[in-house]
Amino acid sequence: MNQGTNPAGLPIRVLLADDQAMVRGALAALLNLEPDIEVVAQAGDGRDVVALAVAHRVQVALLDIQMPHVDGLEAAARLRTGFPACKVLMVTTFDRPGYLRAAFDAGASGFLVKDTPSSELAAAVRRVHAGGRVVDPSLAAQSLMGGSNPLTDRECEVLSRAQSGAPIAQIAAALHLSVGTVRNHLSSAIGKTGAANRIEAAHAAHEQGWI
Amino acid sequence: MNQGTNPAGLPIRVLLADDQAMVRGALAALLNLEPDIEVVAQAGDGRDVVALAVAHRVQVALLDIQMPHVDGLEAAARLRTGFPACKVLMVTTFDRPGYLRAAFDAGASGFLVKDTPSSELAAAVRRVHAGGRVVDPSLAAQSLMGGSNPLTDRECEVLSRAQSGAPIAQIAAALHLSVGTVRNHLSSAIGKTGAANRIEAAHAAHEQGWI
DNA sequence: GCTTGCCCATGACAGTTGTCATGGGCAACC
């Protein structure tokens, strides 16, 4: 594994996407302290990530998963097709095991939770830029333990709408299904998650990053 | 309003409390770029805030509301009694109107959401240190509109336990109440929030910062 | 002292939800 493709002296060109302006600015300040790293673009959501990455010849994109409109996972997928030279380092607040798999499925090269000490961020950027992979160690173990998503597509869809407490009739209407079908999907999901009702099931699935 | 009590040349001594290590480190880097501000202590939750503030003669404490064990509101209240010379600037991810009132009730001098541009953070620290107040403008308007919490203490307590979807029987057991009483409190809260069931009511109350 | 508001409790009733059994349609796979 080499040390990156940059000519000596040129810093790694980084894009930063996070919906919280203050955090974004602070991370930029942190990274710009490193002489070999330069934040050349910032975004508050995932919509403009590809365009910005192309325009600024970005080498590493630091993407938050939770963003409005277009989230980090979707943005990573778009980058892979639209500008595959750009490496993706995913950063997230929540350590949901399912996110790790989803991130790598979307083409990410690295995955960090925001609990990680800030001192490791620059190192992660360098490693990803050099073609390596970065995985939060605590999360990796958890992910191997947890196994993958046992829920079917429909169950996920129904569960995610049940999260906010909407009555079954409302979910059924939104999905153009019969009330009984929704109840069956929910019942199945409740069984798979070991929950007592659809709300607990939705929470459990959310915790795991399944929905 | 004066410019603070520090002798000329001495930077403002700041404490940073945020449960996300990476964000904490990044904010520290950001603030330390300012010549007149120095981050002298950091904490990952609210438990040690008072002790740290005293030990490092902290002048402004920057507290995240969402923290494990002891949250920012509680930490602010402890600071007010334990080390009142220290000003509190509350920072939070979520713009819940009720948080603003709760923050000032707890003795905070300022309130920012993390959507605020990072460039304004240092200015807010200076203003708070100088004895002024800082309020996120968008949130202030929202808060005046929203009015205050119409829920009784018991309703809040019951609602917050209903959030995760626990069955009523479980809530009743945890609170040493009869099932019927819990149902009555919930029914009342559902009416006040205009929700269709306890889950929606809990979400609505949470959105408002009531629970 | 009376009223008001909150707390707790009970019982009855209707509506919603979770479970189960059953069955048809469809695509993937051996």
Add this chain to the structure above:
DNA sequence: GGTTGCCCATGACAACTGTCATGGGCAAGC
């Protein structure tokens, strides 16, 4: 071509939930 798994649907039953009426205890305020 048969099996398997997912999707959709229906109907019946038991359990849970939300509403309402009613009543007692208690503290605060007029």
